[in-house]
Amino acid sequence: MIPDPSWPPGPLRFLAPLLRATVIFMADGVQVAASDEAILVARLRQGEASAFEELVRGHAPPMLAVCRRLLRNHEQDAQDALQDAFVSVFKAIGSFEGGARLSTWLHRIAVNAALMKLRAKRRRPERGIEDLLPRFGEDGHYLEPPAPWDDRVEAAETRAIVREAIDRLPEGYRTALLLRDIEELSNEQAAEVLGITPNALKIRVHRAHQALRTLLDGRFREAHQ
Amino acid sequence: MTCSEFTEFLDAYLAGDISPAERDEFKRHLAACKQCVDYLATYERTVKLGKDAFEEPGCDVADKVPEDLVKAILAARNRK
């Protein structure tokens, strides 16, 4: 293995014992975990092979889960995206800022890799969302009045139904909803990743919620007696 | 406020992203409109169901990374 010449080993050798000392004296569990992370980052920057293996084994599972969600469970695409994500991680670990959590940084890289894969695969023009939005008459009244939903649907079954409905949303709306509600990015972060304004992002998420509601309505609407 | 306007600003209403005056107008419409009460309830339930849809308790097998893939990722790093 050829060590990357861009690593600045001097300052990191100085940092490593300091970080270890931090671990010993911190009583708070969260801070200990954060310091463990700092040690791992320092080892990664020094090019320790075992540190890379630790990184991949420890952090790949949630990253693969993100790729699977965004790529609609296409396993090969998700695995390709994960590989792309780690290529980016290995390139950029030298510039990783200690201020952010490592897991947050890795999550963002996985999101970006999955979205790149998604864009590369998109061929058909996107289906509109209009026919999934509520319709109103000229006076602003519902053309199909809403009705309450039944509560008695078993949880595991419900999750499968909802995932399937999310998969049926037009792509731009599906990704906006996943990034904001599932991957828990802020409006600003999700907007940045998708290359749209925060306001456009908010509108997309709202439309996605409305469309998802329409798709679920047929399954959950209370039966009329 | 019409039902159409009510649904349009629903997200902003739920996020508390509107003025107190607009909020009062929402509340007044809700007090008088059963259909918007139903729409609001099912919309909120939709958002919650969406957030819960990918949580599978005790189902971490699905997130396992195949050993071949781990090896390929580490090999890619060694090649660089």
Ligand SMILES: [Zn+2]
């Ligand atoms: Zn109404």
